[in-house]
Structures are given as structure tokens and as C-alpha cells.
Amino acid sequence: MKFSIIIPAYNADKTLNRCIDSILAQTFQDFEVIVINDGSKDKTKQIIDQYADTDSRISAIHKPNGGVSSARNEGLRNANGEYVVFIDADDYIDKDYLESFSKSNADIIICGFKMFGSVSVKNSPFPQLISTQNKINNFICSNISECYCKTPWSKAFKRCLINKADAIFDIRMKFGEDTDFNFRTFASAKNIEVIPTSGYNYYYDDPFKKWILKPEEYSYSIHKILQSIDLTACRETNKAKNNMRDCFFYFYILSLWNTPFFKSLQMAIAYFWYRLFNYTPYSGYLKLRKVSSIIAIPFIKLFKDRQ
Numbered sequence: 001m002k003f004s005i006i007i008p009a010y011n012a013d014k015t016l017n018r019c020i021d022s023i024l025a026q027t028f029q030d031f032e033v034i035v036i037n038d039g040s041k042d043k044t045k046q047i048i049d050q051y052a053d054t055d056s057r058i059s060a061i062h063k064p065n066g067g068v069s070s071a072r073n074e075g076l077r078n079a080n081g082e083y084v085v086f087i088d089a090d091d092y093i094d095k096d097y098l099e100s101f102s103k104s105n106a107d108i109i110i111c112g113f114k115m116f117g118s119v120s121v122k123n124s125p126f127p128q129l130i131s132t133q134n135k136i137n138n139f140i141c142s143n144i145s146e147c148y149c150k151t152p153w154s155k156a157f158k159r160c161l162i163n164k165a166d167a168i169f170d171i172r173m174k175f176g177e178d179t180d181f182n183f184r185t186f187a188s189a190k191n192i193e194v195i196p197t198s199g200y201n202y203y204y205d206d207p208f209k210k211w212i213l214k215p216e217e218y219s220y221s222i223h224k225i226l227q228s229i230d231l232t233a234c235r236e237t238n239k240a241k242n243n244m245r246d247c248f249f250y251f252y253i254l255s256l257w258n259t260p261f262f263k264s265l266q267m268a269i270a271y272f273w274y275r276l277f278n279y280t281p282y283s284g285y286l287k288l289r290k291v292s293s294i295i296a297i298p299f300i301k302l303f304k305d306r307q
Helices: 016-024 044-054 068-077 097-102 133-142 159-165 177-188 215-233 238-258 260-277 281-306
Strands: 003-009 031-038 058-063 083-086 108-110 113-117 121-123 128-130 155-158 192-194 200-204
Touching: 003 016, 003 068, 003 097, 016 031, 016 044, 031 044, 031 068, 044 058, 058 068, 068 083, 083 097, 083 159, 128 133, 133 177, 155 159, 159 177, 177 215
Parallel strands: 003 031, 003 083, 031 058, 108 192, 113 200
Antiparallel strands: 083 155, 108 155, 113 121, 128 192
């Protein structure tokens, strides 16, 4: 079997049909689908069971609510395919999504995506085969805050690579668990292929909607990602490791905008940009992030020294 598709689902009865139907419509049909109902309180369980009863390739797993990381881990434990593909229950894929992955034999295959919802964006990456650890590290540094590094979707991972890396989604991490998982697989990968397609459709809601974390939750997640960065850079020089840490802390400084005060400030400034310069609020938000990144640079070393 070529692909094991893992779908964590929690209260997803509004979108789950669209997600599963897009998988069943694939031009490449050598796959299994593992849908994990993470203690949903709506009709998610009934929808999953209905699909599982009518298609032998679909497996239904029902578990108490434990969060998306525990659901993905349950999917990994039940996967049998050569590659593992993650899809979120509110997203869907184009009909040639799996076929585009099937043409590669890389340890990790990455494609672009289309964003829909509160904003519409298409991302089509430049094709490249990254075949040395130094190039993998450079790829991470160049895309540290992008979906290529942060998310498990729009990718296919060799299952033997996941097992080799002993990679799981840390249920204690309240943010960045995707990044941690990716970095740990990147550290064991011999090659990564980026393909110039955008077959993943990602539902994006409110750009200002953020989780508010406790300091200890934030600290644990930061340290866990730093550990995975060290794993990724361990085959290279200290300079490579420091460069990756610099890139991460650059992103870490920007994530301070997640606090309630700065969340409100972002919305106010985005609206100001919209009124003054006729930008959309989201465009104003992006420009604010660009300005904040310049302001943040002098503070990177300060925050590095405290970790």
C-alpha cells in the first residue's frame, strides 16, 4: 500500500464529508484512510462509521478527547502504508494530490497549498530535490515560519522514516507540535523533494485568532522545538546549529504578537492601514508583521540568552 492518510476529527460534521469525498475522488487509488474521532460531540462519529461501512479502505477509530496530537499519534500506530499523509478534517485535497506524490521516492515530499476561508492565497513552491543535511538545514532556515516547516499537511512522510526518527506529536505541547514533529523527521531524512503543485486546500479562519498560553506551556514548547533543531543540525557544524536557532528565535520574537494586548493592537493597526491606504485588513496585518520583524532583530540575542 502506497499511502496511509490520517485524519484527526473533532466536531467536524460540517466539513468531514467534503474532506473524505476529496480523498475518494483521487486519481491515484492505492491508499487507506484512517479517521480518528477525538471524542466529538456532534455527528462526526456517525459520518465516519457510514464511510467505513461502505468502503473497506476507510478505518474508523473512536477515542476519548485528547487533542489533535493524540489523534494523529493513534493514526500513526494504525498506519500500514509506505508513506503517511496528514489531512485536517476541515481541509480537502485536489483529485491529483496523491498522484503528484506518487511520482517521487524521496523520504519527505512537500507541495504547495491553496488557502481558503477568511483569506484566499495560492502557494506554489519552486521544485527542488534537497539531498544533503546542509541543504536541508538551509531549507529550514529559509522557511522556518512557513507551512513547509510548521505543518504536517501538504507533505508525505515515509513511514519507515517516522519510525526511524521515533517521531510522534508531543501531547504536552500546546503549540509548535507540528514543527517539532517535522524537524525530527527532517533530522533523519536523506532527502526532501519539493514539488511544484498546490493540491492541498487549507481552511483558514481568523488571522487574529490565537491561543493564549500559560508561561510554562509556552516555555515547554519552545524548549522542545530547540531540542528538535539541535537534532536536525547535529550532523553539521555548530555554526549551522546556531543559524537554525537564530532563525527560530527570529520567529519566536514575532510570535509574541500572540499576547492579548498585541492581538488587539494588530487589529487596530490593520484597520488603520485599511482606512488610510486602502489595504485589506489582512494585507495590513502582513505589513505589520514585516515591520515588526525588523524591530525584533535587536532583541533576538536577549531572548536566546534566556532560554
